[in-house]
Amino acid sequence: MSHRLVILGAGESGIGAAILGQKQGYDVFVSDAGTLKDKYRKDLQDHHIAFEEGKHTVELILNANEVMKSPGIPEKNEMVKQVRAKGIPVISEIELAYRFKGDSKIVAITGSNGKSTTTSLIWHICKDAGLDCALVGNIGYSFARQVAEDAKPLYVAEISSFQLDDIKTFRPDVAVLLNITEDHLDRYDYKFENYINSKFRIIENQGTDDFFIYCADDDVIVRHLGNLTLNTNSLPFSMKQEIKKGGSIKGDQMMIRVQEERVSMSIYDFALKGKHNQYNTMAAGIAAATLGIRKEKIREAVKTFESLEHRMEHVATVRGVEFINDSKATNVNSTWYALESMSKPTILILGGVDKGNDYSLIEDLVKEKVKAIVCMGSENQKIHEAFGSMVSSITDTATAEEAVQTAFQMAAKGDVVLLSPACASFDLFKNYEDRGDQFKQAVRDL
Known part of the structure; x- marks a missing residue:
């Protein structure tokens, strides 16, 4: 049989x-x-x-x-x-792919935010260094399909917690854990602990030849590591402390040490801007170093990387008002990162399907940077309750076009209109890409 x-x-x-x-x-x-x-x-x-x-x-x-x-x-x-x-x-599908991957190596990236950016950056560095590799997982092409149709010696895989929930033997050679913030709690019985455990499964089968790259500035990760005995080689990254093996940023210098090779470069040379992207870039640089990629290649690739569509993507500047598409921000933390990197007065477009959001996380940034909020969703009550007293106006809209026009009318020269919804998109759109595309079209139509 x-x-x-x-x-x-x-x-x-x-x-x-x-x-x-x-x-x-x-x-x-x-x-x-x-x-x-x-x-x-x-x-x-x-x-x-x-x-x-x-x-x-x-x-x-x-x-x-x-x-x-x-x-x-x-x-x-x-x-x-x-x-x-x-x-x-x-x-899960990654377990099946793992079963038949042969001698190939896997770099697997997980975390609540920054996965796609970091995965793409690692792939970009590997490709630029001449490695024969595929970009798989949550970011496009399924890992199993790649193994079936075009097997490669190296896979760079974006992995979600849902994919980790049903692994048995899946074991990445290099595991990257960027951060853990409350997301998808509806799938984890509203217990944050369940979601944390799920993310950490990325290292459960790792051994002494493998690497575990993680953010040492993330309290949730550090606290959880206190309860674990690690069977792998730790390579933490931090902006707050000196790191002997791993990566750190001090002042404007990034320093990566994995084996003998040391990579240093100025953060002003990073193609990706914003503090959160400095973390993503450190993680990617360390991953590349574990694969033996030369420091010149890592530096060069980090400088030339193009950021992803729908992730802090500059769309256009219309009469002095800049429009940014961050439709991929489907949770409050993503929106926190977006606001944190804003340097101009901001009109924020928020809303969609709320997965149990705690908006208090962004209160301070909203007070500091946001002059008005435009809601784009079918259920906006919670946004009004959270920010009604903090901004001069909150307006409800039902389409991307209406949201863009409303925001543009409120904006003055030198302002920025930021679509960073903090919610899923399924009420008014097919997915976050569709939402971002409609936003960009509406900006072009102004």
Whole structure:
């Protein structure tokens, strides 16, 4: 009997897992309760992989030897509960990819904020240094699909806590943990501790040849490390203390020491601006150094990196008013980082689907930097309650176009209009990219 792998959810990770499972000789079946995107349906048909959409047929799922659950499906899903009750092992897509990666190395990056930026920067440094590597995971191409279709000696993977929840043997050679702030608590029974444990699973299988790069200025990480016995090589990074092995920034100088090689450069040469990006750049530089990349290459790549779309992206300056698209800020901490790097009076566009936000985190920055707030969401009550007494005006809008026009009318020359919503986008938009694209279009139409 062949190994029956059932895949719940037919998004990028589900399809990637299906293609890899089939290639490895598994009997694969894909089930999605929703409607498939056309490109994913075509992928399954082209590979002759059995699937269903719009339903979960219980008997076709519960006869599995193993179930791969897409990261978007929560534990409280009825089908998942039945799978668990029957004792069928559940794995994540990165676990499946890991099983068949061969001798390849993995650099895995997780954290509540800055994952995509840091992952892209590490990949950019590796590519510039001539390494044959792929950018995978939460940032586009699924890890499993890459292993199936175009295996590489090195994978740079952005990993979410949801992907770490169902690992068994997944073991990155280099693990990067940027920060841990309250996010996605709806998926962790509203217990911050559960989410912290989930993030730390990135190092649970690491050994003495592996590296663990983490922020020594993050209280949550440091506190949790106090309860752990580490089996890996620690490389902390900090702006507050001298670091013997790892990275630090003192004044305007970044210093990285991993093995014998030392890399130093001025923070003014970083392509990415803002304090949070100095942390991201340190983490990326240390990761590159563990791979033996020469310091000249690291310096050069850090200078030439282009920042990501929808992440503190300068859109245009219209009549002296600058517009910045930070649509990827889907939690309050992301918005904190965005506001922290603002140096001009700011009109802030906030709102969307609130995942249990605590707006008190940004109160001080709002008082200091924000002159008006424009809400863009279907449910704005909480924003009014949090900031009503702090800013001169809060206006509700229902489209990106309306939000941009309202903000522009309020702005004076020398101001900045910042879209940094602190919320998910699913009430008015398909996703944060769609929200950012509509914002940019509205700015161009002014």
